[in-house]
Amino acid sequence: MRVNNFKELEREQIVQYEKNTEKVHKSISSNVGILSFIGDIFELYLSRIFGLFVSATGGSPKAPDNQKNDGRPKYPNTI
C-alpha cells in the first residue's frame, strides 16, 4: 500500500484535538437551541404580530364580510 503521511497527520490531529471539537459542538448546540427557540416564538406569535401591524396601519384584522345579506337569498333557486 502506498504511504501517505498526510493521511497519518490527519489521523493524529483528529485524536489530538478531540476536546476542541467537543467544545465547538456544545457551542453549536446552544446556538441551535437559541435559534429554534426564537423560531418557535416567532411562529407562535406571527399571526398576532401581523394583526397588530394591520391594526396599527388603520385596517381591521377581521376578514371582510363578503356575505352581506342584501335581501337576496344566499343561493339561487331557493325560496
Place this chain on the structure above:
Amino acid sequence: MINLLYPLLTKEIPTGLSDEDVVQEFVVSNNVAYFDILYKRYSGKVFGKCLSILKSESEAEDAMQEIFMKILLNLSKFSGRSKFSTWLYSITYNFCIDSIRRKKKDKSVLVEDMSSEHDTAEDDVEDRFIMETNVKRLKVILEELPVGDKAILLMKYQDDFSIREISGMLDKSESAVKMKIKRAKQKFKKLHSELYKNTL
C-alpha cells in the same frame, strides 16, 4: 404519557447512511440528530484543516463553529452534484483563506502571479517524496509554507481532490491549479532540504 411518546420523539437514526442520504433526511425531517452525524464524521478533519491554515487553536475553533453553522443553515441548498465532503471542505478552505486575507488585508493569497521563475527552473517533484516525508517533518514544513501552497497540498494529498475539483473550489483554470501545485511541491522540497539538509 411522556414515556409513551419518548420513543417517537427520539426516533432512532439508522446508522450506515451515506453523507448524501443523511443530508436528505435532515432536509426532510429537520432533525438535528442528522446534523450531529455529519458533525461527528467530519469535525476532526475540518478542525485539522482550520488549524493547519490558521495556526491557532482558538481561531480554528471559531472558524469551525462558523463553518458548521453555515453548513447547518445551508444544508437544504446542497445540490448533491458533488460529494458532501467536497462541498464541506470547499467551504472550509475558502473560509480559512478568506479569514487570513481579511487579517492580512492581502488579496494575494492564492492569487499570485503565475509567471514565477520557479516554473521552468526546476523539475517536477515526485509525489512519493512529498507523501513519504515523515509526519513530524511534514508538520514543520507545512507550518513554514505560505497559506496558499499549504492549502493546495492538503487538497491534493490529504483530501485526494482531483485537479478539476480543486479548480472548481478555487474558481481557477485547471492549468493554473496544476502550476500552483507544481510550485507548492517545489517550495516543499526546497524547505525540506533547507531544514533537514544533513539528513537527506
